[in-house]
Amino acid sequence: MKTTIDMNWVKDHIDDENIVIADCRFNLQDPREGRRQYNKAHLPHAVYFDLEKDLSRQATRHGGRHPLPDVKDLAFKLGNSGVDHRKTVIAYDDQGGAFAARLWWLLNYFGHDKVLVMDEGFSAWHKEGYPVENDRPAPHPTQFVPKVHNEMIVTHVDVCSLLENKDNVALIDSRARSRYLGEEEPMDAKAGHIPGAENWFWKENLTPEGKWKTEPELKNRFASLENKKSITVYCGSGVTACPNILGLQKAGFTNVKLYPGSWSDWISYEEYPIAKGAENKNG
Structure with a gap:
């Protein structure tokens, strides 16, 4: 599409x-x-x-x-x-x-x-x-x-289920790397990321000139996600997750959902865990 x-x-x-x-x-x-x-x-x-x-x-x-x-x-x-x-x-x-x-x-x-x-x-x-x-x-x-x-969105409860059952699913954090790592947080009250999330900064969907990358370029960018049965995307507040969803769709992915509340919703629940630092090759 x-x-x-x-x-x-x-x-x-x-x-x-x-x-x-x-x-x-x-x-x-x-x-x-x-x-x-x-x-x-x-x-x-x-x-x-x-x-x-x-x-x-x-x-x-x-x-x-x-x-x-x-x-x-x-x-x-x-x-x-x-x-x-x-x-x-x-x-x-x-x-x-x-x-x-x-x-x-x-x-x-x-x-x-x-x-x-x-x-x-x-x-x-x-x-x-x-x-x-x-x-x-x-x-x-x-x-x-x-x-x-409504099948296009997930709630904080759904994300909790993802943390418990990580069977071939991906949770993508679309924010800048420094925010993902918890080194800085200019927008929200707490720094860090949702445990298990991979960091795919949304601006990397763009060329240095600010144009959207081509379909082959985006397919290459997201190649490691090809076999995931579902991909959930979040950011700080459900805004810059959207260009990542667009990039994924442009690359041919159809199994992508948005966590609208994103990080600012997640941290509003005191009992929810927070991770800092790198967790994996994209995190």
């Missing part, structure tokens, strides 16, 4: 009536920056999707920093953005696809697989001199009917 799309193709099809462009730019350190950048300039017809207001619901004690959004709320936002079962959504950001991939994953979770992440991001688009706008589009509202696929 195709997961990414070249920005030259996007430029040539930007006015197609069956395409909805989604701007997903965001900054975890400055949550308002993405909206400011959108207001300054965005791709023609692009609708803004805010990570914390649209692609997440409000955090509570458990569930992580970016819990999955309320189904009705996101379905309403999608419908008001002109998205229905006929439309293809093309998502972009300026952070290597981290936030665009969150929308990509959510749409698949909602049963809508007509969604692609634009290879490269807004800066590359702007650098090429491609058209931008600073006005807000007026899409034709429609009804988006979600068909939620």
Whole structure:
């Protein structure tokens, strides 16, 4: 299944009536920056999707920093953005696809697989001199009917079961190596990783130039996971796990699930174990 799309193709099809462009730019350190950048300039017809207001619901004690959004709320936002079962959504950001991939994953979770992440991001688009706008589009509202696929997610209880039964399964930590090792933790109250997890930093799905690696390159990257009967992916809060899931899907894997609460949910349970340091060749 195709997961990414070249920005030259996007430029040539930007006015197609069956395409909805989604701007997903965001900054975890400055949550308002993405909206400011959108207001300054965005791709023609692009609708803004805010990570914390649209692609997440409000955090509570458990569930992580970016819990999955309320189904009705996101379905309403999608419908008001002109998205229905006929439309293809093309998502972009300026952070290597981290936030665009969150929308990509959510749409698949909602049963809508007509969604692609634009290879490269807004800066590359702007650098090429491609058209931008600073006005807000007026899409034709429609009804988006979600068909939620709960088999695509796991809970903290499921992860506990993985720790007890490690028979040919993989648990992937998508964060930077220093966070996985427990050497630093800039976002959450505790440092380390879930015991048994392997570290596959999500940014290694990208080339040094910031483009998504090719299917053969990603197949090679994830080759050691080929015989795993299931792969569970987490990060800090269920966001940057999504580009790893996209990379795995691009490489041909279909047995991949997201732990939405991720590390920030795991550490909210005082009784759950924490590991630090390297555990295996990817950990």
